[in-house]
Amino acid sequence: VKETARSTQIVQAAAELWAVKGYHGAGVEELSQLVGLQRGALYHYIGSKEELLQEVVRRAIQRLLDRTAPDESQPAEAQLRAISRILMTDIFEHQAEWTVFFREIDCLTGSRRDEIFQLRDRYEQLWIRSIERAAIRDELRPVADVLLKGVLGMHNYAYLWLRPDGSLAPTEIADLFMDALWNGMGGKATLDE
Amino acid sequence: VKETARSTQIVQAAAELWAVKGYHGAGVEELSQLVGLQRGALYHYIGSKEELLQEVVRRAIQRLLDRTAPDESQPAEAQLRAISRILMTDIFEHQAEWTVFFREIDCLTGSRRDEIFQLRDRYEQLWIRSIERAAIRDELRPVADVLLKGVLGMHNYAYLWLRPDGSLAPTEIADLFMDALWNGMGGKATLDE
Numbered sequence: 001v002k003e004t005a006r007s008t009q010i011v012q013a014a015a016e017l018w019a020v021k022g023y024h025g026a027g028v029e030e031l032s033q034l035v036g037l038q039r040g041a042l043y044h045y046i047g048s049k050e051e052l053l054q055e056v057v058r059r060a061i062q063r064l065l066d067r068t069a070p071d072e073s074q075p076a077e078a079q080l081r082a083i084s085r086i087l088m089t090d091i092f093e094h095q096a097e098w099t100v101f102f103r104e105i106d107c108l109t110g111s112r113r114d115e116i117f118q119l120r121d122r123y124e125q126l127w128i129r130s131i132e133r134a135a136i137r138d139e140l141r142p143v144a145d146v147l148l149k150g151v152l153g154m155h156n157y158a159y160l161w162l163r164p165d166g167s168l169a170p171t172e173i174a175d176l177f178m179d180a181l182w183n184g185m186g187g188k189a190t191l192d193e
Numbered sequence: 194v195k196e197t198a199r200s201t202q203i204v205q206a207a208a209e210l211w212a213v214k215g216y217h218g219a220g221v222e223e224l225s226q227l228v229g230l231q232r233g234a235l236y237h238y239i240g241s242k243e244e245l246l247q248e249v250v251r252r253a254i255q256r257l258l259d260r261t262a263p264d265e266s267q268p269a270e271a272q273l274r275a276i277s278r279i280l281m282t283d284i285f286e287h288q289a290e291w292t293v294f295f296r297e298i299d300c301l302t303g304s305r306r307d308e309i310f311q312l313r314d315r316y317e318q319l320w321i322r323s324i325e326r327a328a329i330r331d332e333l334r335p336v337a338d339v340l341l342k343g344v345l346g347m348h349n350y351a352y353l354w355l356r357p358d359g360s361l362a363p364t365e366i367a368d369l370f371m372d373a374l375w376n377g378m379g380g381k382a383t384l385d386e
Contacts, residue, residue, distance in 0.1 A: 022217060155346070160346075176339060176343070177340065
């Protein structure tokens with residue numbers, strides 16, 4: 001799917017539609033009405049329904065990769081807090097895309113699926129490398145792989161509960177999370193320092 | 194759906210099938226072959242496809258509620274660690290059900306949906322009450338609502354990456370998570386105590 005104003009409009013409409021109705025719950029017919037294109041013209045832009053799904057989730061993860069550039073000159077805590085803020089902000093700003101990403105990604109098959117999982121792994125590597133560099137510089141204990149999965153889950157799951165009119169900005173939510181992870185959940189040991 | 198050996202077999206088969214193929218990706222016909230019942234006989238047990246979906250996710254959240262009984266005589270840390278272990282163990286033991294729960298819950302409509310969301314809210318209240326009691330006893334700082342969402346996400350997201358042959362037991366993973374949340378992610382301040 002080539003990146004044009006028209007294709008971006010279609011990809012966004014598909015994300016909104018599938019976030020509400022599910023990928024299998026809404027077809028190309030409904031989408032063609034939403035974007036004001038005949039079915040045949042729509043297929044000209046999207047190739048196939050599955051190709052469009054791949055495009056929705058590919059744009060989400062690619063944008064997140066582009067935005068996430070850890071500044072290695074920073075201390076580990078600043079680096080990780082910055083990555084956390086970028087992730088939460090992106091989920092907040094593109095909640096429909098991320099809903100489709102997390103809920104419908106298994107609808108992709110074959111090489112389409114592989115490509116997205118590779119991008120997702122590349123994103124996880126950004127966290128892993130920041131944490132590893134921090135451990136080498138003795139700013140952080142080495143972090144178990146499953147703990148990183150937990151940290152990502154803590155953020156990713158927000159696609160379910162973030163509200164556009166919530167009282168906290170996404171960056172404030174990210175800070176709350178990193179506060180909890182960095183200095184503990186407020187257990188006495190931490191408070192007594 | 195009455196709870197009999199037969200209905201339990203059907204509910205489990207549906208969970209396994211939908212965890213792999215998605216709720217919209219696999220129909221009653223495929224399920225009837227899996228459980229060795231004619232379509233008509235199957236409908237006798239399940240009522241409708243959506244009723245069966247509700248049954249899959251209802252059993253999951255109801256079992257978790259039944260298992261999670263915080264012991265109020267315990268210190269907050271022990272209580273929360275116990276709840277965390279129970280949640281991670283349940284996701285581990287019933288990964289197919291929880292995959293359907295987190296991914297397909299939006300396919301439920303009307304009162305079916307409301308009932309499940311009420312059970313999920315009741316479950317979240319178990320965490321909230323444990324944390325609130327702990328804050329009253331000064332064992333924990335008050336925890337922001339969104340942080341609790343983060344803690345739950347940290348656990349829930351495990352339906353995506355827990356492996357039956359993983360090197361860590363689910364209770365060990367839960368302990369790692371609570372270690373990180375309780376005492377911080379290993380930042381210098383904590384290590385220097």
